[in-house]
Amino acid sequence: MRGDTKHLHERLRAGDFLALARGITIVENELDGYGSLLLNLRENIRVPVIGITGPPGAGKSTLVNALLHYWLKENKKIAVLAVDPSSPFNYGALLGDRIRMSEFYTNPNIFIRSLATRGTLGGLSAKIIEITSLVREAPFDIVLVETVGVGQSEVEIAGLADCTVVALVPEAGDEVQTLKAGIMEIANIFVVNKADRADAEGLFRNLRMLAHERAGDAGETPVIKTIATDNTGIEELANAITTFVARQDAIPDKRVHLLTEKCWQLIQRERMKNISHNKLYNELAEAIQRDDFNLFAFTKNFLEHSV
Amino acid sequence: MRGDTKHLHERLRAGDFLALARGITIVENELDGYGSLLLNLRENIRVPVIGITGPPGAGKSTLVNALLHYWLKENKKIAVLAVDPSSPFNYGALLGDRIRMSEFYTNPNIFIRSLATRGTLGGLSAKIIEITSLVREAPFDIVLVETVGVGQSEVEIAGLADCTVVALVPEAGDEVQTLKAGIMEIANIFVVNKADRADAEGLFRNLRMLAHERAGDAGETPVIKTIATDNTGIEELANAITTFVARQDAIPDKRVHLLTEKCWQLIQRERMKNISHNKLYNELAEAIQRDDFNLFAFTKNFLEHSV
Numbered sequence: 001m002r003g004d005t006k007h008l009h010e011r012l013r014a015g016d017f018l019a020l021a022r023g024i025t026i027v028e029n030e031l032d033g034y035g036s037l038l039l040n041l042r043e044n045i046r047v048p049v050i051g052i053t054g055p056p057g058a059g060k061s062t063l064v065n066a067l068l069h070y071w072l073k074e075n076k077k078i079a080v081l082a083v084d085p086s087s088p089f090n091y092g093a094l095l096g097d098r099i100r101m102s103e104f105y106t107n108p109n110i111f112i113r114s115l116a117t118r119g120t121l122g123g124l125s126a127k128i129i130e131i132t133s134l135v136r137e138a139p140f141d142i143v144l145v146e147t148v149g150v151g152q153s154e155v156e157i158a159g160l161a162d163c164t165v166v167a168l169v170p171e172a173g174d175e176v177q178t179l180k181a182g183i184m185e186i187a188n189i190f191v192v193n194k195a196d197r198a199d200a201e202g203l204f205r206n207l208r209m210l211a212h213e214r215a216g217d218a219g220e221t222p223v224i225k226t227i228a229t230d231n232t233g234i235e236e237l238a239n240a241i242t243t244f245v246a247r248q249d250a251i252p253d254k255r256v257h258l259l260t261e262k263c264w265q266l267i268q269r270e271r272m273k274n275i276s277h278n279k280l281y282n283e284l285a286e287a288i289q290r291d292d293f294n295l296f297a298f299t300k301n302f303l304e305h306s307v
Numbered sequence: 308m309r310g311d312t313k314h315l316h317e318r319l320r321a322g323d324f325l326a327l328a329r330g331i332t333i334v335e336n337e338l339d340g341y342g343s344l345l346l347n348l349r350e351n352i353r354v355p356v357i358g359i360t361g362p363p364g365a366g367k368s369t370l371v372n373a374l375l376h377y378w379l380k381e382n383k384k385i386a387v388l389a390v391d392p393s394s395p396f397n398y399g400a401l402l403g404d405r406i407r408m409s410e411f412y413t414n415p416n417i418f419i420r421s422l423a424t425r426g427t428l429g430g431l432s433a434k435i436i437e438i439t440s441l442v443r444e445a446p447f448d449i450v451l452v453e454t455v456g457v458g459q460s461e462v463e464i465a466g467l468a469d470c471t472v473v474a475l476v477p478e479a480g481d482e483v484q485t486l487k488a489g490i491m492e493i494a495n496i497f498v499v500n501k502a503d504r505a506d507a508e509g510l511f512r513n514l515r516m517l518a519h520e521r522a523g524d525a526g527e528t529p530v531i532k533t534i535a536t537d538n539t540g541i542e543e544l545a546n547a548i549t550t551f552v553a554r555q556d557a558i559p560d561k562r563v564h565l566l567t568e569k570c571w572q573l574i575q576r577e578r579m580k581n582i583s584h585n586k587l588y589n590e591l592a593e594a595i596q597r598d599d600f601n602l603f604a605f606t607k608n609f610l611e612h613s614v
Contacts, residue, residue: 003371038603045595133602234335258593259602263587266606271578285563288352295440296345296568 008033009040012137015077017111020138024113027130037134044089044136046243049143051161053186058167059193060146062228067144069231070105071197076141079111080104081131083147111140126269129160129262160262163244165237167191168207170199187221189240195225195233214275308492315340316347319444322384324418327445331420334437344441346422351443352562355552356450358468360493365474366500369535371453375411376538377545383448386418387411388438390454418447433576467569470551471546474498475508475514494528496547502532502540581614 008026011019026034052060064080071078104110115131128145135143145161166187190211192204204225211221222240226233248254283306287298316331318326333341338588361367371387378385395517411417422438433453452468473494497518499511511532518528529547533540555561594605 008324038599039607041601041603042598043595043600043602045600129602171477202603251591256588256595259591259595260584260588263591263606264582264584266603267582267587267610268575268579270606270610271582272575275571275574275578277567277571280574281563281567284566284570285559288350288563288566291349293350293352294346294348295350295436295569296573299570299577300346302570303574303577 008037009137012134013139015066015139017108020111020135021113022078023134023137024115024131027134028115028127036077040128041137043133043135047136047140047143048162048241049132049136049160050147050241050245051145051147052147052167053147053164054167054191054193056171058169059228060167063165063167063191063193063226063237064144064146065103066226066228066231066234067238068110070234071142072107072109075109077139078144079135079138079140079141080144080146081113081128081135082114083128083145088273111135122220125160125265127263132160148178160265162248162258163188163241165189165191165241167193168203169194170197170203188244189237190221190223191233191237192223192225193228196227200225224260279306315344316444319441320446322446324415327386327418327442328414328420328473330441330444331422331438334441335422335434337556345437348444350440352566354443354447354450355438355469355548356452356467357442357548357552358452358454358471359474360454360471361474361498361500362476365476366535367453367474369539370450370472370498370500370533370544372410373533373535373538373541374451374545375417377401377541378449379416382416384408384416384446385449385451386442386445387417387420387451388435388442389421390435390452396610399520418442418445422482431468436572439467453532453545467565467572469555470495470548472496472498472548475510476501477504495551496544497528497530498540498544499532501532503534507532586613 008019008023012023023037025031026037040115052064054060061082068078068080098273104112109254115128132143132145164186166189168190170192189206192200192207194200204223207223210219214221222244224233224240226237229236280302283302284298287293315326315330319330330344334340359367359371359426368389375385375387383606411419420434439450471572473496475497477499495515499514501507501508502511511530514530518530521528529551531544531547533541533544535541587609590606590609594600
């Protein structure tokens, strides 16, 4: 298998989409050759990873579509990774989104892959890190990672992108200031999509005010109005992404910070990999029967004797 | 110091609030005696930990106030832990909330403590686990943990409570279905607070519909209308909490699942404690200068040689 994955690297570097699809499957499922495939990548940190997140219904996939059309005209090669949260709750919407993107499936400059999010969120981050590194082995200009904003996952994944775009829709209204402080903190660029709807101006103003209040050394977070269905604001968004990435590239620390976070996630997964959730559960079920059960003594003992 | 913390256990079991405050300070700051203090607790899993979360402005502290008045009339002893997210963004609101609760500060049946959330979120969970175990050494009937819903933290903390109440306000409107899937998944009870406001009925109906769609083996998540400022709905909420906790207690697995999660958090912190973020950062800063930098080889090497 080692020879196979070596061959795979050459094909990846040549931009062979079939090889890339095969490589992702190997990494996703940790098939034979998984380790050596990753260990022999060049970490191509010059290719920016752009995260696009936001609640279901914010039109993220339409935005991605519009950005793809824009970048294709500029002769860019783009990879899109769409991360499906495992919640069955969002399944319908995502399926629709995927179908809308199907027009690109045969385009030689666009690679699209949906990633299922099996297992824990912590494991998901590590897996996305592996897959984005793999994708950057191929000659792309941009890697887009689209996630649905459902609680924890988008915060984790945004922490791994060079630039995070948060898409919102007018219905958010006044509430935006209070409700989504978590999402606010990860946004490098805000998009008010479906900006032709009533209340778009209110959301736009609120986000601008918020961006102003929270402006740091890097200045205010841009807020951009788009109507992705007719390409309104897409050029401005593409420029904002390019500007943000270029500014990040000029700050060497930023790249190291991001890599430190990625490495931290990989280490955490490595450190926890020999901890069996089932074994922990079974030993706990037995231990709590005893009158002198103490969680901290149990944990200490488990680490000393059961791992 | 060992003698000191032994003495502390006796005072804790006698319900001495000064000893409890001292114990929390020891655990919070990992002072001398911290380890033995925790290792000598009886894990009093019979005292339910109730999490109350929701966005800033949802009236969580007013709800807590009203619940405290209700439970005091029932001769309950209650501990309240208020977790302040470190984001300066929410500081003003929380300070106000704390002041509103001050009427209870001298009540012998109510213990209130604010916990600062320094450091990482992962570390926060482990710290809250330790502190709730400590608090349960004292003879309380209920431990309330109030957190502001800002992204990741409330999801983590809710995972550690026996019952999680999510408070929302009418402004959430239609959006609730899409925006907050993350929060939805952690709720055992929904509260529509400020139910006298316009749109309260809309939010209530949406939540009911959502609860109905997502009903599992345990039935539908209750949705309760409250006006905490005049105690409307508080008895119903208190009863819903009692009912939920009693039902949980009847399912032995639930308790083991919760303890498994707590233990997992403690193990994760233990496993990561000798990983220096600074060292990782510095070694990465050097490594990425090299042409053949590979994140996975770096991680492997770091774990083998630098830890």
